[in-house]
Structure formats: structure tokens, C-alpha cells
Amino acid sequence: MDSHAPTPSPARDVPPAFLAALSARFGAQCSMAAAVCAQHGRDEGSLQAPPPAAVVFAESTQDVQDAVRLAAQYGVPVIPYGAGSSLEGHLLAVQGGISIDLGRMNRVLSVNADDLTVTVQPGITRKALNDAIKDTGLFFPIDPGADASIGGMAATRASGTNAVRYGTMRENVLALEVVTASGDVIRTGTRAKKSSAGYDLTRLMVGSEGTLGLFTEVTVRLYPLPEAVSAAICSFPSIEAAVRTVIQTIQLGVPIARVELIDVNAVRMVNAHSKLHLREEPLLLMEFHGSPTGVQEQAEVVQDIAREWGGNAFEWATTPEERTRLWTARHNAYFAAVQSRPGCKAISTDTCVPISRLADCLLDSVAEADASGIPYFLVGHVGDGNFHFGYLIDPDSPDERTRAEQLNHQLVARALRMQGTCTGEHGVGIHKMDFLQEEAGEGAVAMMRAIKQALDPQNILNPGKIFTRPAR
CATH class of the missing domain: 3.30.465.10 (Uridine Diphospho-n-acetylenolpyruvylglucosamine Reductase; domain 3)
Structure with missing residues (x-):
């Protein structure tokens, strides 16, 4: 297990009798092949753990019931698996057990x-x-x-x-x-x-x-589906100018559908990965939904606000093909960043703060990241105060990992001081267990543990995630 994640309870035994019963019930829907187990024992994050002992490919609610009942009978952990795209170690078999792949239940x-x-x-x-x-x-x-x-x-x-x-x-x-x-x-x-x-x-x-x-x-x-949709890109002289534009837009009540911040590092990476030619400056990628008149009014208001903060080169994407290309590039920013440094791993952050504190939190965090010397990128769903740094580290360099985790810790501490959260959308998993204690406090975490104990007394459902507790 990665040394920078909280230490989980030791892995539990997976009795041969349980695996035999699983195979008897599921046949070809159960795999113990090393490659299959390895695939189901990792996500898109940087943490690592030994793979599960087996994978069950569920095709019905009854399949899930039967697998869980067998696991409960033998006290074996069960980890649900969807698309494998989580970032905080949610899928890792930190206490052993089996993975239940729900991908075939897709109707x-x-x-x-x-x-x-x-x-x-x-x-x-x-x-x-x-x-x-x-x-x-x-x-x-x-x-x-x-x-x-x-x-x-x-x-x-x-x-x-x-x-x-x-x-x-x-x-x-x-x-x-x-x-x-x-x-x-x-x-x-x-x-x-x-x-x-x-x-x-x-x-x-x-x-x-x-x-x-x-x-x-x-x-x-x-x-x-909205009657009219229009997307726009606007470049800014600084991150602060872009963020101040967003804050003013939200505080004025403009019903903007999407507003994404992409820093200059991410712009360069996306240009290279998606063969785009965006201006290499901090930019906002925005989208407006509504009636044709409403969309036009929203866009005019935001253009006026952006102009006050030095926003320039407003470029509009009005056809579905143009919009899809831009948003696909944004959604692929993480993969573009990882490819920019071959062999690297991304330590992702996921803080969210009240919109009034967004600029302060972002600017201090950018200054720290710049001073660290670690390559990074910044993207954010800044309309609701949520943003992500990705620190691109050499996985074989303990020093780089330590520095990246320190940056993450400083960022979370700053967000919590501003009455924000350690995770806006990625979840706690393994990586943010310590931060949850800081954010929620001992009393609230104790209540969560009590709920977990009441609903899962054997602690077989994805154990070792969100908070630590005894294995049995």
C-alpha cells in the first residue's frame, strides 16, 4: 500500500471454500485470472494495493444478492466496480476480498x-x-x-x-x-x-x-434539451481576472450552464493532446442554455463582465460539432496532462469553497504550486467553487510524491479554513480519510461509523474506505 495513504486494517483471508462456492454459483461469470483481478484492483488514481482474489461479473440483482450473501457467510470483503474511473482509491482491495463488476448491468x-x-x-x-x-x-x-x-x-x-x-x-x-x-x-x-x-x-x-x-x-x-445552446471561450491576462469574472457572473444571478477555468499549463497540454490552437493564456470555457433570446442576453452580460477584467478574444462555438470538440478536449484534460510527462502519475486535488473565497484560495494555491517546481495543471468547475490541481509526479520519486502530497494538504487546509470541503466531487476513498476527520469533526465521523456498524456489522462492504475502523 502507498505509504502516503492512511494505513488500513490488514487483509483478511479469503477461504478456498468461499472461492469454490463462488465458482460453483457463477461459473464463467467468476474469474480468478491474474490479469482480470489486476484490472479490477486499480483506478485512475496513484494509490496501489494488492488486487482482489476474484471478480464476479454480475448480470442481475439476484447475482449481486447471491455474491453478497456468500461473502457475508464467509466474512469476505466485497468491492463494487463500475467503470474504474475513480481517483481516490475507491476500488482498491485494501482488506482483500472480491470485486463485483456491475458493468454488464447496463440497461x-x-x-x-x-x-x-x-x-x-x-x-x-x-x-x-x-x-x-x-x-x-x-x-x-x-x-x-x-x-x-x-x-x-x-x-x-x-x-x-x-x-x-x-x-x-x-x-x-x-x-x-x-x-x-x-x-x-x-x-x-x-x-x-x-x-x-x-x-x-x-x-x-x-x-x-x-x-x-x-x-x-x-x-x-x-x-x-435546451432550445438554444451557445458556447464561448474567453482568454484572460491572469487567473485572477478569469476567476473574478466568474464570481461576478454568479453573484449577479446569470443562469450560466457551464463555466470552466483552464490554466495556461492545461491549455498547452490540451492543445497538444487534442490538436487545438487555443491561446496559451488562462481561459474560461462557458456554455449558455435557454431560449435564443435568453442565451443572447446571458452571453452579452458575461461579455461585459469579462471585458471589465481584461477578457479578450471571445470565440463562439455555435454548432454541435464545435461545442463537442471543445468539451471533449476539456473532459480529456486529465489524460492530456498525464501524457505530457510520460510515465508520470497525477496526484489530483478536489477542493470546493464558497464562491466568494474562490479567488483567494486559488491564487494562494497557484503560488505554492509554482514555487514547488513540480509540473502541474489546473482546471475547475469554478461556477460552483470547485477546482482541481493535478500534480504530475515521477511515481519512483519519493521526494516528488512527498512534495505533491504536502501541496495537497496545504490546499485542503486552506479550503477548510475558508469553510470549504476537502472533496467537491471525487469522494473520500482512501486518499482523503484524514481530511474528512478535519472537516467533519470527531462527533460527525463517530456518527458515520455508527451508521456503518449498524448497516454492515461484519464490515464487508468496501472496508477501509472513508474512515478506518476495526476489520471485524
């Missing part, structure tokens, strides 16, 4: 266009979902950088570039079907837009990172 179960909802299996990805409903005139707006699975997005309370207007998974998941630690199935929530019936178990499960149950169905909100 759209029901589209209720009149109610603006859809129910899906957890393995469907966000792009596949939007492709499946494209003829309805509706879309699902949550768009993390990776083509993540809907189940994984719900589990980490994911967000993305559209969050400033459409919210995060917290606001957009209405109901869940969940397999519990005992292998039972429960349903949380309904398709109704609101409810005051009992504890809000849906909100409890959303963001629980696989530690309280495995999602087998997810019902989410849909939105009408």
Missing part, C-alpha cells in the same frame, strides 16, 4: 418522459444513457470528466461541468434499489419529486462509496 429499465425521470441499471455510463434517450428530447446533465457509470457516480456523489446549473448527483438521484450487507434488497425513494416519509435513505446512500450497499437500480432526473 435502461424505464423512461418516464412525462415525469422527466429514467430508471437504469448501475453499469450504464453517462454517455450511453444520453445516447439511449436522445430521441426523447431529454438529457441527463451530470458529466464528470470520465465516462463513468451511473452507479459509480451515485456512489461518489459525482458532479461535473454542468453542476453550476443542474446540480450534482445529490440533487438528481430520486430513488435506488440497494443490496444490503446481508444480501437483502431494499428500495429507497420514489419517482415523486419530493417526500417527507421517514429518514432520507436515498441521500444517505448517495455518496456512501459502496460502504453501505451495492446499487442495482438508479432513478435519476432528466431535463429538456
